[in-house]
Amino acid sequence: MTAIEAPTVPGGAPASAPRVTRARTGIIAVAVLVVLAAAPFMLAPFATTTLTRVLVFALFAVSLDLLVGVTGLPSLGHAAYLGAGAYAAGWVSINVTAEAPVPLLVGAGFGALAAALTGWVTVRSHGVFFLMLTLAIGETLQQLADTWETVTGGANGLTGIPAVRLAGTPLANAGFTYWYVLAVGVIGFALVVMVARSPFGAALRGIRDNEPRMRALGYSTARYKYAVIVMAGAVAGLAGALLVAQQRLVTPADMGFATASFALLAVIIGGAGSLWGACLGAALVIIIRDALGPSLDGHGTLVLGIVFVLVVYLLPRGAAGLRIYRRRR
Amino acid sequence: MSVLKCVGLSRSFGALAAVSEVDLAVGAGARHALIGPNGAGKSTLFKLVTGTMKAHAGSVELAGRDVTGLSEAKRCRLGMSQTLQHASLFASMTAAETVALAAQRHGGGRISLVPRKQPAVAERAAELLADVGLDGREHVAVASLSHGERKQLEVALALACRPTVLLLDEPAAGMSPAERARLVELLAGLPAEITVLFVEHDLDLVFALADSVTVLHLGKVLLSGTPAEVRASDAVREAYLGAGRREELFLA
Ligand SMILES: Nc1ncnc2c1ncn2[C@@H]1O[C@H](COP(=O)(O)OP(=O)(O)O)[C@@H](O)[C@H]1O
Ligand SMILES: [Mg+2]
Numbered sequence A: 001m002t003a004i005e006a007p008t009v010p011g012g013a014p015a016s017a018p019r020v021t022r023a024r025t026g027i028i029a030v031a032v033l034v035v036l037a038a039a040p041f042m043l044a045p046f047a048t049t050t051l052t053r054v055l056v057f058a059l060f061a062v063s064l065d066l067l068v069g070v071t072g073l074p075s076l077g078h079a080a081y082l083g084a085g086a087y088a089a090g091w092v093s094i095n096v097t098a099e100a101p102v103p104l105l106v107g108a109g110f111g112a113l114a115a116a117l118t119g120w121v122t123v124r125s126h127g128v129f130f131l132m133l134t135l136a137i138g139e140t141l142q143q144l145a146d147t148w149e150t151v152t153g154g155a156n157g158l159t160g161i162p163a164v165r166l167a168g169t170p171l172a173n174a175g176f177t178y179w180y181v182l183a184v185g186v187i188g189f190a191l192v193v194m195v196a197r198s199p200f201g202a203a204l205r206g207i208r209d210n211e212p213r214m215r216a217l218g219y220s221t222a223r224y225k226y227a228v229i230v231m232a233g234a235v236a237g238l239a240g241a242l243l244v245a246q247q248r249l250v251t252p253a254d255m256g257f258a259t260a261s262f263a264l265l266a267v268i269i270g271g272a273g274s275l276w277g278a279c280l281g282a283a284l285v286i287i288i289r290d291a292l293g294p295s296l297d298g299h300g301t302l303v304l305g306i307v308f309v310l311v312v313y314l315l316p317r318g319a320a321g322l323r324i325y326r327r328r329r
Numbered sequence B: 001m002s003v004l005k006c007v008g009l010s011r012s013f014g015a016l017a018a019v020s021e022v023d024l025a026v027g028a029g030a031r032h033a034l035i036g037p038n039g040a041g042k043s044t045l046f047k048l049v050t051g052t053m054k055a056h057a058g059s060v061e062l063a064g065r066d067v068t069g070l071s072e073a074k075r076c077r078l079g080m081s082q083t084l085q086h087a088s089l090f091a092s093m094t095a096a097e098t099v100a101l102a103a104q105r106h107g108g109g110r111i112s113l114v115p116r117k118q119p120a121v122a123e124r125a126a127e128l129l130a131d132v133g134l135d136g137r138e139h140v141a142v143a144s145l146s147h148g149e150r151k152q153l154e155v156a157l158a159l160a161c162r163p164t165v166l167l168l169d170e171p172a173a174g175m176s177p178a179e180r181a182r183l184v185e186l187l188a189g190l191p192a193e194i195t196v197l198f199v200e201h202d203l204d205l206v207f208a209l210a211d212s213v214t215v216l217h218l219g220k221v222l223l224s225g226t227p228a229e230v231r232a233s234d235a236v237r238e239a240y241l242g243a244g245r246r247e248e249l250f251l252a
Helices: A003-008 A021-044 A044-068 A079-095 A103-120 A127-147 A172-198 A199-216 A219-249 A257-269 A275-293 A300-314 B041-049 B072-077 B095-105 B121-130 B147-160 B179-186 B203-209 B228-232 B234-241 B246-251
Strands: B002-013 B016-027 B031-035 B057-062 B081-083 B164-168 B194-200 B213-218 B219-223
Touching: A003 A127, A003 A300, A021 A044, A021 A172, A044 A172, A044 A219, A044 A257, A044 A275, A044 B095, A044 B246, A079 A103, A079 A127, A079 A219, A079 A257, A103 A219, A103 B072, A127 A257, A127 A275, A127 B228, A172 B072, A199 B095, A199 B121, A219 B234, A257 A275, A257 A300, A257 B095, A275 A300, A275 B164, B002 B041, B002 B194, B002 B234, B016 B031, B016 B057, B016 B194, B016 B213, B016 B219, B031 B147, B041 B057, B041 B081, B041 B194, B057 B234, B072 B081, B081 B147, B095 B121, B121 B147, B121 B179, B147 B179, B203 B228, B213 B228, B219 B228
Parallel strands: B031 B194, B031 B213, B081 B164, B164 B194
Antiparallel strands: B002 B016, B002 B057, B213 B219
16 A cells, blocks of 8 residues: 555755746747647648547646645545536537537536535545545445436436537537637646745645644644645536537446546655645556557556556656656755 | 743543642733753643643633633633644645744734635744745755754744743743754743743743743642743752753753
């Protein structure tokens, strides 16, 4: 179970990076964005779709990293909030409107709502107990999606979801869908980074490092944990809305244990607490699972397991430990 | 009027009554020392007062308000803060980040969700770190601080909570003589609005700083009084200080 303990190892970079490295980080971020934006011009439609899935999963992994890496709350039920957002966005697209901000806002809102309704159960627990409670919550919500056929379509999933519309025009091809997911994903990522670097984020890292001491300093830590669970739920719900925009389908499997554990894998591979590391981890997971998986004879999961073991042994701080530049301590 | 009042505070661990029926009244502005041999229940009593640990019986009043049912966080926000006997800090943070964490909570503003410079918080943190003798060490990771420096950081952290009642559990233990002298100077210079309770084994330090002393023994109050009364007390001498071997008892 060392895998489960790993996220609680302090890994967050101090918020006060020197100016030079901050400028360099900015340049790298802009370069990555330019390459990502240009990608559909250079890739085949299939590859563009895979990259879209990477972006969706990256946003989901980042929302999980806010819990696992920043706050020290290892969750195995986080996919439930992705699912809540995906079903809500899909339902509203079919029955009300697929016009752009609506499915996103509904997805984020229902992700937050699902987290708010279930998160209070978990806020007074931590470590393995938190893990078990979130697992139970995730399984329960997945069962709900499976059985509530009139709304969710049951085991067949919610089908016939229309394409997202931007100002009345549906996003007709893989390229436009990709750019839509990229734009929303970047906004979602920026929101999480913002929270992590705020005074509130500092309090979350304090809770991760030493929750009892935070209480002694006047922080009602359960409230902070509840707030961050709801926020992470909202971002997961947003990722769910993007999932629907890409797949035009949601099934109970999308919110299952496999999704939750793959996301946890992405967070740990990337280096818990470094939000961009979670994006790298997500890319690795999706590429191995979806793109290489078929040519590996369905052994994608096995390869992921091996990568995971290697990362835990060789890179205790995940991919984020592989610094492009060294920060002086 | 007493700013801190405990009545019948008790706590046991299994069959061991670590703190039993302790009454304590501390006047506003007092420098009150709590002494007694190891295992007397001093640390436990502090934890019951601040709410780190739940009392099994008794009550705690802070400035006339019954805080027995309040959480530790709430008591801290009402003006109680403590340093722990064994420093308990934040592994991923620097000294300045640690103190800023407490300062931002007690700076009067809300905890923002948006990144922002908090000049007042940073300034206060720097000031407190300088006060305890950690100037120049602000940006050192807590993990790289020496034992004595961590104890100094504990004191800065407790002061960052803007306490009206400050509880220090063996703040000088493990400090170098220079650090210890600095701490004594700091404590002696604290404003009178801050009431200080402290546990200390070094009796010279106790009698130098304290204006009142409580002796705890086997979880019970043996005596409460002025330093002179405690020094003169036959009861304390006979029942507890022993036949001229008091240092050994205190430092056991
Ligand atoms: N968490 C605990 N669990 C069990 N016993 C404890 C605990 N904390 C303290 N004790 C016991 O309670 C008694 C008082 O401890 P303590 O308050 O730390 O004494 P002091 O600070 O005066 O040395 C000791 O016998 C100690 O072993
Ligand atoms: Mg003690």
